Amino acid sequence: MSTAELLPEAETSGRLPQRLTGRQKVVLTVLLVAQFMLAVDFSILNVALPAIGDGLGFTLSGLQWIATSFALAAAGFTLFFGRVGDLVGRKRVFLGSLALLGLSSLVGGLATSPAVLIAARVAQGLATAAATPAGLALLTTSFPEGPLRQKALGLNGALMSAGFTAGAVLGGVLTDLLSWRWAFFVNVPVAAAVLLIAPGVIRESRPAERPKMDLPGALTVTLGLLALVFGLTQAGEHGWSHPVALVALAAGAVLLAAFYRIESRAAQPLVPVHVLKKRTVAWGNVLGLLAFATETSLVYLLTLYMQETLGFSALAAGISFGVLGAGTVAGGLLAARFIARTSTLTALVAGGLLQAAFTAALLLLGGTPASMALLLPATFLGGAGNMLVIVGFMVTATTGLPDREQGLATGLASMSQQVGITLGTPIMSAIVAAATAGAMTAGAILHGVTLAIAANTALVLLGVLIAATALRTRRT
Template sequence: MTTTSLPSSAVQAPPRRLTGRLRLTLAVLLVAQFMLAVDFSILNVALPAIGDDLGFSLSGLQWIATAFALCAAGFTLFFGRIGDLIGRKRIFLGSLALLGAASLAGGLAPTPEILIVARIAQGLATAAATPAGLALLTTSFPEGPLRQKALGLNGALMSAGFTAGAVLGGVLTDVLSWRWAFFINVPVALAVLLVAPAVIAESRPAVRPRLDLPGALSVTLGLLGVVYGLTQAGEHGWTHPLALAGLVAGIVLLGLFFLIERRAAQPLVPLNVLRKPTVAWGNLIGLLAFVTETSLVYLLTLYLQKTLGFTALAAGLSFGVLGLGTVAGGLLAPKVIARTSTVAVLVGGGVLQAVSTAALLLLGDTSASMGLLLPATFLGGVGNMLVIVGFMVTATTGLPDREQGLATGLASMSQQIGITMGTPIMSAIVTAATAGVATGAAVLHGVTVAIAVNAALVLLGVLLAALFLRGRRGA
């Protein structure tokens, strides 16, 4: 069954420049995406304070992050497709309302159980709002320079939000209370909800197809299994029964999903879309980009605190330079794509990120190493954001508006899973390399080994772009 979406551009010639309304639309969507990115990292520094205040056990504390990550990654594709069916604007506004309510509940939580429920609700809201917001962005801006500029700004603020979350979480926890790491979402969500209905045009199918429920259940449960297995592997090791059970169950369910999609009359993910090289390879390259840079933040946090003796707040502030690099990369990427191609950006950005990451292999055990760490993370941030914007443009180009929810759902899923996978993978590498020893020298050795793996994964992304996307120039 063929569907057509009805964005405002369907009845008007696409604008060549940003109009006042488009600027306001862009601002609203970027604020929302920045808030969602901040949520991924804002509680990391606050976890010990939350545990002391609410009485979390040491083993239960990790569920504050895991409960959020499971839902944010596992339900992204499902909600992305739901937005295609009932309207992306409706899903976007509803999810932001849920995020505001869940954040208020989390900030007021008197017990660990209520806090975990609030984190689950925040994860579900993020899983719905991220692909819906990205789909509204791509359908509001036509393919070409305007969309590339919008995706560049979105990528810059998204990555900067992840870094800002670590800094903001430390400041709020030290100055006020960990509860403000939740409360800060409430006024932002309210502001977006007040402005968005008047400036964002709805995008919905003219004919509503049936939901592929077996496909939705299998892919959602499969992703939940994989993400759960990865988080358990990061905590207990790759051979732990819970890690193995989660990974095996997830892989089996994802295999079942592809079998279901081959036979479904109206599949959740049409396999012809997955066969497009831009979608398949673009998403794999994007996943590697998120795995590497977000996990590098974790590795450098270990280095700064365990080897150099920095406080959590000082370590968080050190990543401000990385945040500046990502903003610079996001602003630069659309201009480079316009002058060259998306493949050139993917390859060039990946090489810059790989070289900058490899330079961190020279880190030592004295504070003099900050002279290397700061410029390397800045340049690495520029390179990583070039790759992320190139991935977003590649993975959403050449598809009709009716499939933009699917395309952005896949892209958002790659983002969420990459962010979730990176830290457990690198944590397991550090644990194996240090053999359980937590001295500064041992941690430095473990971090160095993990950084080498990180740089190799970046180079893998470069190789994939060069081999499988060559000749595919940007719009």
């Protein structure tokens, strides 16, 4: 007999609905389009940064703030806005944040100075911090636990991961063919379309009783996450021994420890401690963080490899990631069926092993374009494995909680996703920098990228070990 929470497959039975209704299909489409757009925003400006710098007169050191300002707002405020959605209504927060995203994207595309563009990026990050957990909470509360929710989360995970890689492709195409400004403008019609359709098909979702906002908890977790993300970005730019990075990371750790202490004593906590102690929530989010950190940082490593070692253009490198995007979509489409036929734990372990195997295969990359014959199938299959892990993480981290806590659960999941995206690249960048010792030759870059790929593989295997031990059903 089990003495611990079972994973969702144990609750799945033939009595649960197996097919989506017409209304559910429309709701799912609207939410997936919005989440895909939010994922694209994470990477669409990466290849456009030099063009933006030339167009608006950014200094070389100031250019990185285009990405950093977005990451700070998106990761730092996710948990806070996830709880706000629980309190005032997820639909209201979702629609308001999409309106802000559309407006800030328009301002960013029309920007004539660095200050205006950075302000637009901060607003985009805040909109993402609010829309992502609200959209996920609407998704989980619109579909009952079981096959339908697994299918919805599988499609959502596939499009989120595909959106990240599609952003690199789309950013290169728009910048080369039109202007970097279209990397902002492309959000405006999509946001407008969602705002036109969503009010009529999405139902409001909020708890029956509205608790008070835990301001001390909200303040400490938000400041803690901001310090953590800022420290990570500074470590990626200046190295892990840089004083600013160390002070920020230490401050983040202290503030997050204070947050946990506050939550354990608060009458109406922002994040109830019993939720943080729930095995599936805690370890599921660790696995989500590792899954996003490893795959998104691999995109950075392979971009570096293709451009600096193989001499590809930014556009050619971006298009190459279309294969990775196809792999993530395939993995997302298959994930729900795989979980239904096996278990969520099996998906986490099997997906992690598949991702690790094909990430390790990239250790054999050489210095000639012939290596693309290895890179393309390896990224396809590794991406499919990564998506099994991501869908498994989403199902695990949102299971067994009542609807009133789904905004909290999806806020934690969104926070893990965004911190993972922010965390992975500085770690891998630091490994490459240490290995190359400042040399920017093709051979030195290949050596640094190879060492970082080995570290990436090790992190994936760490996730497999955690899933196999921490989420295994205990029996008496």
